Amino acid sequence: MTLRILNLRIEREIDVVASRQRARQIAALCGFNAQDQARIATAVSELARNVYSYAGSGRVEFAVEGVTAPQLLVIRIEDKGPGIAHLDVVLAGRYQSRTGMGMGIIGARRLMDQFDIQTATDGGAGTGTGTGTVVTLKKLLPYEAPLMTAASVGEMSAQFAVLSPDVSVSEVQQQNRELLATLAELKTRQDELMQLTRELEDTNRGVVALYAELDEKADHLRRADEMKTRFLSNMTHEFRTPLSSIRALTRLLLERVDGELSPEQEKQVRFILKGAESLTELVDDLLDLAKIEAGKIDVRAAPFEVNDMFSALRGMLRPLLVSTTVDLIFDEPEGPVTMMTDEAKLSQILRNFISNALKFTETGHVRVSATLLPKGDAVRFDVEDTGLGIAPEHQQLIFEEFSQVENRLQHRVKGTGLGLPLCSKLAALLGGSVTLKSTPGVGSTFSAVIPVLHDDMPEPQIFQPDMAEGGGTPVLVVEDDRSTQLLYRSYLRKTSYRVIAVRSVWEAEQAWTVEQPAAVILDLYLNGGDSWHWLAKIKDDERRKGVPVIIASEVADRQKAFSLGADAYLGKPVGRDELLAQLNALCHQVRPS
Template sequence: MSTILLILEIRYEQDVVLTRKMAREVAQALGFDAQDQARLATAVSEIARNAFVYAKGAIVEFSIDDESPQNLWISIQDKGSGIANLKMILDGQFTSKTGMGLGIIGAQRLMDTFKIESIPNQGTQVFMGKRLPKRLEKLTPQRLQQIQNELANRSPQNPFEEIQRQNQELLRAMEEIRKREEQLIFLNRELEDTNRGVVALYAELDEKADFLQRANELKTRFLSNMSHEFRTPLNSIISLSRILLERMDGDLTTDQDKQVRFVQKAAESLLDLVNDLLDLAKVEAGKTVVHPTQFEVTDLFATLRGMLRPLLAHNSSVALILEEPVGIPTLYTDEGKVAQILRNFISNGLKYTEQGEVRVGAIMTGNTVTFSVADTGIGIAPPDQERIFEEFIQIDSTLAKKLKGTGLGLPLSRKLAELLGGSVWVNSELSKGSTFFASIPLFFPDSSEASSISQPTWQIDPSRQPILVVEDNPQTIFTYEKYFYSSNYQMISARTLSLAKQALKVNKPVAIILDILLEGENSWAFLAETKSNAATRNIPIIVSTVVDNEKQAMARGADAFLIKPVDRLLLVDKLNTLVKQGKQQKLLLIDDDSTSRYVLKQLLVTTSLEIIEASDGHEGIRLAQLENPSCILLDLTMPSLSGMQVLEQLKSHPTTCTIPVIVNSSKQLEAEEEKYLAERTVVILSKQTPTVEVAITQLREALTKAGLTLNT
């Protein structure tokens, strides 16, 4: 079903102009934008002009669907002689001196639906449709009746205004056509200077390159996402294996011990593969961040010696020799990535050398340091010396079949070296050994820029206590931000140890939350260094990580240890305990109702808080300035001085502005009042709680969020 909006009759030439005008009016009333209004008006005008010229008149009807999806329908019917060449016109094969065919084809392109029926000597009917914009709601019968009335009341007596508007549209269209012609002329000039065969070839190459780029991005994204997904369960498997092997839950039989060690070894191998995949994916995606620091090659070799000692225990017939570097100045580049490159070279050398030695050295070559790792192993054939730097490539040999690997270590080493501005290569001879080289610039090429970027400024809120969070995982940082939002603590984020050290110099955090598994950095050394420094040794440190190594963390000086994911209340309560230890905590109750104050004291009877009472707002402000409580519990409805006025005075006075305030009231708050209080208080509690247990839980959570320790 449809509703008729308007019916027009074309008898004179000016009726064509008026039909165009009313088509625009109908489109405007239905909510079409200006561009669609012009299209509708033009299409109707073309068909109406054809009807007048060839049939001496027509009936034009505008209607709209009653049900969704709604369409505007325009029917133009005449009683002329019909169109003899209709099919040729619609196929674009008919040309007329009067332009009849062009008008029909143009109107067809401007509309969503276009149908035309023509019977010789009986007439022609053109049926056109346009979908209503999706952004509009369905037009109700009442709205359609209103549109009918509006259209009926509009007096179509002045065609000149429509002709003027049509001329303006024609001028704009001509200007657009002129611009397009200029663009075409310019393009044609360029195309004349270009060989078409070469252009086609470049287009094909670009398409294939784009396809390969998208495929590579998909592969990188897949590896990155899946590596992250694999890490957590693998860490859990390794941690649980350690618990079983350390007999923490009871003794194991000999077979059980062997089975658990197999599980642990398989999980560690798989974790190595996942870590290599993740590192490779991050380098390829351009997401690997370089953290240049100053370090000595001597210190780097000492670290590698200790790190790789366990590998020598399995092969006593191979010696690892790290030559003492001579005449090499301090490097300024990413120490972790240089160590990762050399570690891959050395582990490969130890793996493919049955007896002899693996010798590590370093020499100065211009402004670069060339590291070398030479082994006396099986060697690599010349055709394979370039292939080994491709992903997942392993050379066939009897020794390689015994030693399973991923084929990712060398490709990753090459990409890391290129990231640092250097290169890697190999010299090798079958059965005599191989020497891998890594040439690394003394100074990271973008070190000046990186240095300027790594000087952040932290905006400190004086009303909150700063907490330094050393964490490189964006999701975990976001979680901590949510945990500390509207609490008494302000988070200072540092994604690297160098930023953490800068933060400690600039700020004085009341506590540190430290992740151990930072990418390519030794957080254990940072923990020990912070606790051995007289300026920072008294700052409590909470180690928060996914691996259960609490004993090692506590042995190195950590004050607390938490396993990720960390519960919000547990984390805040642990911070409160460490920050407030040895300090007396005072809670000020400002409430004119003595019964309410008594109930609150009973709810907190098991805590160690010192509770101070004030029976009105004036007394509350005086005690807040005198006693400097750890937190204030404030009622809103009080005589003489309301809770809102008390809060305003507390926050405007320098002595009390930093004291966290918890609202505890039975007042029904307006939206503006809630917004005002939310910006100035820790939390808003209601006195009307269903049970005592709920009241105690809500009060304890609020006090914990305010920074109090509730020792029971």
């Protein structure tokens, strides 16, 4: 669904300034922050100035696409001028205009999530018969932005400020304010960095001595726990293989790959699958604990926004709210908070806290918040509930492995007693800690304090293709569920395709550097990755946009997926014939790189 916001004619030079002002107003009303408002306004004004300078007149159209968050702000700038000659040279950044600049188009392209330009010239004949130029800009609205509807768009139109005769002066003043604010922010960050550097230098010698003492104690603890860790690691590996086989076989049976099932057989197979999934969850927790204790688990630190992680958590945890009346509330931090740590492990900690809170809260709410600590070197994540609460004598017990506190809800909620101990160890692995405040009958607050910057950055792992898959046309499968990956492997076995399976956007980028896929099968909501922005990224990349992307997801938002460049959309569970038909149709369209 497309909601049109505003059409603006460009006929005079003042209209260029007006387009910038309108772009900023619309971006603000759509929920963009101040930086994104400036980016959008700058991109629109650059392209509007091109229309006025080279075509004489044109128009700017603002619209919103999509029915679910995040929606798309779509801006279309078009003219009926002579078109753009040598467009490839312009997009490559090698063109210089008569004004000496020539950077407006590529500058606007860098400021937006997606950029498309269509132009037709008169072939250099100077006849003015070109059909003009159409530039389409797209930017995803923030996840926390309110959903735009026809009614809200109508209200938005009433909030546009009337353009005054001194609009040029006011717009220059606004740009000056934005520049001053940016310079002040840069100065503040520089001062904070210098202060942090001085503190690190002052404490470095003490830290070296402390590490030596900790190494000695850690060596003693490793020897004491060696047998237990080895047992857990070996046993969980032995359990994982048959469990994976059971889950894969039940998936194949439920997909009717080898024939139909009777209703009773399907019911029994689903019981088997549910039991195998529960055991797999227990085995995964045990293996994670064993790996942490053995020091064999890797921290994959990468930059991410806390707001983006909250949005992903909100989507992943939505199914847990179906059978409860408890409200799950996310309080976004004030201003953007960027962290450089392992987002997947931090997300695992918060998911465990939230799922526990939902289990033991009958009425009220579960509130999730993030607060940047005063020094700016760590973020405290709080999960506060209005549930049963935990008595003081039991608050330490729940962080011990296989320990659970008896309560009146225990009969209907199951658990292994490994979730909270694992959270504690994961937080420690990230350089942080976990705490608990609770009052029986009032509620509990679980907190995790995690450093903003992880101090043990691992070397990037080089993706190694699975040679056991044999030859064939490579298909990149971006799917975080192991059983679904196995299902795709089964579907494409004995076909002309070969599966390259990864579990995150980060791994997909690594795999792409090793081998160019002929097609991509992408799940929209991954554990610890934003598929929407990655889809927009690859479709805006000149080297990769020709690779067809098939969306395979339980989320029904076809229009937004196609608007961002998806070539096909399949709802889960995906059928074998349907998937092969799409691959056969799309892979024949791929242009050689």
